[in-house]
Amino acid sequence: MLHKNQQNNHRANRSSLTIVLKIGTSSICNETTHFPLLSNLSALVESVLNLRSSGHRVILVTSAAIGTGNMSSVSVVNYDLIRGTKGLRRLNMAEKPSKLAAKQAVAAVGQGRLMALYDDLFGQFHQPVAQLLLTKNDLADRSQYLNAVNCLEELLDMGVVPIVNENDTISTQGVRFGDNDTLAAVMAGMIKADYLFLLTDVDCLYTDNPRTNPDAKPVTVCDDIVKLREQVSVASMGSSLGTGGMATKLIAADLAIAAGVTTIITNGSKTYNIAKIIEADKQSSNTAEFTAEHPLHTRFTAKDNPLLDRKWWIQYGLHTAGTIYVDEGAAKAMLTPRLKSSLFAAGIIQVDGQFVAQQAVAITLRKKLPGGRFQDVVIGKGLVNYTSIEISRIKRCRSTEIPNILGYIDADCVIHRDNLVRTTDEIV
Structure with missing residues (x-):
């Protein structure tokens, strides 16, 4: 397909990188006055242009709260409806509305203001x-x-800088990305980016909140996010204006590295460091010595065997519509490397949720423990060939019995191995 050919051509030229930049609210909006930090925004634009002049392709995932006015009576804490306060200022509204439709209307007004600001800044340098x-x-x-x-x-090949945000004017809670860190990781995975930069209000990830704990230590390289979660505290990190903090950045990093994207956390007020970090990363991936030419940052190492595009899309791009519970025999057949079997009806013991064919569901092992107790462990996700009602009828049955039960057979398995993503390598 076209996008695969374009990606392959780009990757053949390793001097040209695809870079996704996500800028956080606290980096471009004053936490007290809520005015945009024009110096930081201008520096961001200049950094993007410098990357472009070096031959790199850049996507900008922008924060929501830029351009907020001096409205001390308006709380923008966790107000992640994009451009919301910008729209409030434009409409001379004293406070944000409570109705969802009204919030979305305000966001629609603010969207034009947001893009006008970016277009003006980039337009000074004739950058589309x-x-x-x-x-x-x-x-x-x-x-x-x-x-x-x-x-x-196509936009990147044209030399355009795409500016991406969630369409909160029509999104509802159930179908939202939730925060721009996740959206940026999705963008990076979609285009098989080389780097994802999560620009925030600290230089890197710390073992604890450096604002309150002077003994907090910087985390410079992470090869295992599961182990990292046991070593660091991220619960209280992040400014009052941000919608996520470090917890969401770990989720985003986990998502991006699964697609083979090296992920960096660094300071959004020092965007001039981005090119230095990339150069330092090329020279030495594990150096602990930080200098002016090797700025402090946290690097999450991309996985050597990233998920294929289709399976990455299944795992991260699709809403999980329900859950299928399987027995230990089915789980072993799915997870054993030499087998990597499809999921058949005989191994299914329960179905939760209502879904139709070709929707994505979680696959959960219901493991029997001593004393008659059970432990549920999510082991995969996949696209089903039958509806939840049909699967409930054919569970525990052989494939040869499906025509007699349903009156027809679309597939001999419930989830084919090509549409199945294993979320653990552990053999149960």
């Missing part, structure tokens, strides 16, 4: 920009997902 507003639903359909990838690739 493009706006992309996405929802999770846009990526749930495979053809729409590929169309979005093709559009991004």
